[in-house]
Amino acid sequence: xxxxxxxxxxxxxxxxxxxxxxxxxxxxxxxxxxxxxxxxxxxxxxxxxxxxxxxxxxxxxxxxxxxxxxxxxxxxxxxxxxxxxxxxxxxxxxxxxxxxxxxxxxxxxxxxxxxxxxxxxxxxxxxxxxxxxxxxxxxxxxxxxxxxxxxxxxxxxxxxxxxxxxxxxxxxxxxxxxxxxxxxxxxxxxxxxxxxxxxxxxxxxx
Amino acid sequence: xxxxxxxxxxxxxxxxxxxxxxxxxxxxxxxxxxxxxxxxxxxxxxxxxxxxxxxxxxxxxxxxxxxxxxxxxxxxxxxxxxxxxxxxxxxxxxxxxxxxxxxxxxxxxxxxxxxxxxxxxxxxxxxxxxxxxxxxxxxxxxxxxxxxxxxxxxxxxxxxxxxxxxxxxxxxxxxxxxxxxxxxxxxxxxxxxxxxxxxxxxxxxxxxxxxxxxxxxxxxxxxxxxxxxxxxxxxxxxxxxxxxxxxxxxxxxxxxxxxxxxxxxxxxxxxxxxxxxxxx
Numbered sequence: 001x002x003x004x005x006x007x008x009x010x011x012x013x014x015x016x017x018x019x020x021x022x023x024x025x026x027x028x029x030x031x032x033x034x035x036x037x038x039x040x041x042x043x044x045x046x047x048x049x050x051x052x053x054x055x056x057x058x059x060x061x062x063x064x065x066x067x068x069x070x071x072x073x074x075x076x077x078x079x080x081x082x083x084x085x086x087x088x089x090x091x092x093x094x095x096x097x098x099x100x101x102x103x104x105x106x107x108x109x110x111x112x113x114x115x116x117x118x119x120x121x122x123x124x125x126x127x128x129x130x131x132x133x134x135x136x137x138x139x140x141x142x143x144x145x146x147x148x149x150x151x152x153x154x155x156x157x158x159x160x161x162x163x164x165x166x167x168x169x170x171x172x173x174x175x176x177x178x179x180x181x182x183x184x185x186x187x188x189x190x191x192x193x194x195x196x197x198x199x200x201x202x203x204x205x206x
Numbered sequence: 207x208x209x210x211x212x213x214x215x216x217x218x219x220x221x222x223x224x225x226x227x228x229x230x231x232x233x234x235x236x237x238x239x240x241x242x243x244x245x246x247x248x249x250x251x252x253x254x255x256x257x258x259x260x261x262x263x264x265x266x267x268x269x270x271x272x273x274x275x276x277x278x279x280x281x282x283x284x285x286x287x288x289x290x291x292x293x294x295x296x297x298x299x300x301x302x303x304x305x306x307x308x309x310x311x312x313x314x315x316x317x318x319x320x321x322x323x324x325x326x327x328x329x330x331x332x333x334x335x336x337x338x339x340x341x342x343x344x345x346x347x348x349x350x351x352x353x354x355x356x357x358x359x360x361x362x363x364x365x366x367x368x369x370x371x372x373x374x375x376x377x378x379x380x381x382x383x384x385x386x387x388x389x390x391x392x393x394x395x396x397x398x399x400x401x402x403x404x405x406x407x408x409x410x411x412x413x414x415x416x417x418x419x420x421x422x423x424x425x426x427x428x429x430x431x432x433x434x435x436x437x438x439x440x441x442x443x444x445x446x447x448x449x450x451x452x453x454x455x456x457x458x459x460x461x462x463x464x465x466x467x468x469x470x471x472x473x474x475x476x477x478x479x480x481x482x483x484x485x486x
Contacts, residue, residue: 104418105418107417107418108414108417108418111413111414111417111418112414115410138441138442146338149436149441151441167436169433169436170432170433170434170435170436170437170441170443171428171429171432171433171436172432175428175432175446176425176428176429176432177420177425178428179424179427179428180419180420180421180424180425180428181420183420183421183424184420184421196420197420200417200418200420204417
């Protein structure tokens with residue numbers, strides 16, 4: 001009993017230490033390391049799975065959900081694409097926008113993944129101070145033919161890094177949706193945009 | 207003949223620039239994010255629709271057939287042949303931009319591939335580890351500090367900007383093997399092959415584009431402008447202001463802070479400038 005009492009503070013201390021180490025380890029994972037790990041992971045998974053290359057969308061979505069989405073700040077992505085109208089949207093509208101936009105982007109991403117053959121990811125040198133809250137990680141997909149530029153904007157949430165925009169061949173994807181989103185909102189309001197996104201997603205499915 | 211084309215283009219440009227003057231006045235009032243960059247949107251949309259029709263009924267079917275019939279290694283050779291000419295033009299533009307190292311590497315590429323690679327059909331330089339540093343005159347102008355100006359869609363040639371349009375005659379002729387051939391029929395044939403080859407390379411991208419764009423016109427426009435800007439900065443452009451982070455005020459970004467860039471693959475542009483074919 002007495003032994004147990006003595007043991008408790010020890011145990012508590014050990015647990016706290018372990019916890020902080022874990023948290024620290026997470027915070028310490030540099031954004032470029034994270035990107036390299038996640039993208040290599042995804043590429044390997046695609047290469048190992050024939051059904052993905054044959055266009056099994058369900059599988060790709062599952063893969064993206066498992067490996068990629070945990071590292072994406074999807075709310076920020078959507079808010080940024082919607083721009084200043086985001087604050088005028090009700091929470092429910094915001095949620096629906098997010099859901100539909102996610103389907104759209106995952107579809108895009110799946111289309112790209114289906115093209116994966118013998119590619120590898122290479123990190124390009126990063127300029128960032130240790131204190132930066134937002135960074136750009138630049139990578140190149142190398143395979144046959146010319147390398148493809150693929151960059152990521154990440155933000156530090158305090159415990160981990162999350163992606164909030166992706167650049168393919170010099171084009172920031174979220175940024176690129178801004179004017180068509182504004183166009184739709186201009187003509188049909190936020191609900192008009194939601195409808196349009198849903199239509200697009202349905203059309204592509206069939 | 208070539209001189210004729212050039213002077214027509216220059217006249218067209220003068221007209222465009224004149225229009226640009228008037229357009230500036232309207233820009234201030236326009237609201238949409240695209241309005242500032244695209245004062246001629248109505249006209250551009252019409253040309254875009256025309257190009258889309260041309261692509262759907264002619265260019266894409268031809269390119270699809272080409273990709274199906276022609277073996278991969280032949281297509282690769284064709285692609286390399288055009289890239290080699292683009293490399294030569296890149297040497298000039300790297301020099302114009304004061305980039306000595308890339309210029310000398312591209313020069314070594316052209317020399318190697320032309321001499322040992324059968325006029326560029328084999329890309330031996332890449333296998334030796336010499337990489338492309340694609341630069342065209344539009345990028346050179348950008349590097350010298352010229353903004354892109356208004357967005358322009360040309361019939362057949364596709365997305366461009368005022369700046370890139372000024373560079374266009376040189377970028378189309380001097381970056382293509384067709385520009386170095388005196389026989390008109392050969393030159394035309396080579397231009398046609400280049401068009402089909404470029405389009406065939408973009409088949410995947412354009413299918414994807416149809417799936418993901420809400421409005422293809424503005425998606426392609428913004429992607430073109432973003433990509434060109436990125437190329438001017440060699441892939442490392444400073445960020446443009448994020449409207450979500452700025453106060454709730456429409457169109458109040460500082461003037462001139464909006465040089466967008468554009469996509470290479472401008473899939474919609476059947477014949478994006480030669481560099482687009484290969485330039486990452």
